[in-house]
Amino acid sequence: MRILSADEVDRALDDLALIDRLDAMFRDGCEMPTRHHHTIAAPNGPGSADATLLLMPAWTRGRGGHIGIKLVTVFPDNGTRSLPSIYGQYLLLDGGTGAPVAQLDGTMLTKRRTACASGLASRYLSRAASQTLAMLGTGALAPQLIRVHAKVRPIEEVLIWGRRPERAQALAAELAMSLPHDLGRPIVVRAELDRRQAVVAADIVSCATLSRTPLVKGDWLHQGQHVDLVGAFTPEMRESDDRAVARARVFVDTRAGALKEGGDIVQPLANGTISTADIVADLADLARGAKPGRAADDHAAITLFKSVGAALEDLAAAELAVTAR
Structure with missing residues (x-):
């Protein structure tokens, strides 16, 4: 063995x-x-x-x-x-x-497959010309997600926000040195102290935290954005508020997992903000062509992907x- x-x-x-x-x-x-x-x-x-x-x-x-x-x-x-x-x-x-x-x-x-599941979702759901990525969270998944999103889309700038600014600044400094080498192209990486500003500026918002209170507010989102929610893996946790879920076209990695475990889906379902019919597709639907992702000429939709992980x-x-x- x-x-x-x-x-x-x-x-x-x-x-x-x-x-x-x-x-x-x-x-x-x-x-x-x-x-x-x-x-x-x-x-x-x-x-x-x-x-x-x-x-x-x-x-x-x-x-x-x-x-x-x-x-x-x-x-x-x-x-x-x-x-x-x-x-x-x-x-x-x-x-x-x-x-x-x-x-x-x-x-x-887990780190590598989780980041690449988000990369797969981004390939189907984010705009092909996405250039700015906001990363909320500074844990072990953050550099993996940043690298994968920057390989899937032509990201030119990464904004990192964390509850501890010094960790965001340290991660930004580290990636500013290593990421251009990994990607083979220049890329700006910097810490952003204002969470709202990071979200507003981004084409793709990726969030990987253990938060129990929403970090991504629906009123901050704008047309064409893609929101990638990777943390909040229990019903009590969440990274987005009801307004974000209500405004977006919602996708999940697996319906069974997201409907049971992901607070970003479980809570708005429980309070009536959305219904199961509002979940457009899971990754199997997208991979099989059973449901469409973002059309190439769709620059208006807000897409939201909730990942809870799958044994597959x-x-x-x-x-x-x-x-x-």
């Missing part, structure tokens, strides 16, 4: 190749039972935040298929200890025998990482 470290997973996965692989997996489908989602109440005693344990299985049928399962822990208080909030491991098994094939670092796998994405990324040379 192969064991792939975080660095090995990172080196094995090319962003655009992974976007294509995700597109194909959403189009072709796989078996994907509902994830097991368990709350671990106050693991560090009274006053500490609840933690989450996720078990995510998926498998493909037929010769050459695989079974995969990811185990993830989310401990929001880890930031106070200078530790990542999310840890994960992924086990890939032979679909015909059940024999172990590989164990991969699930944390890196992990399986696609793990298979690609193992077969990459």
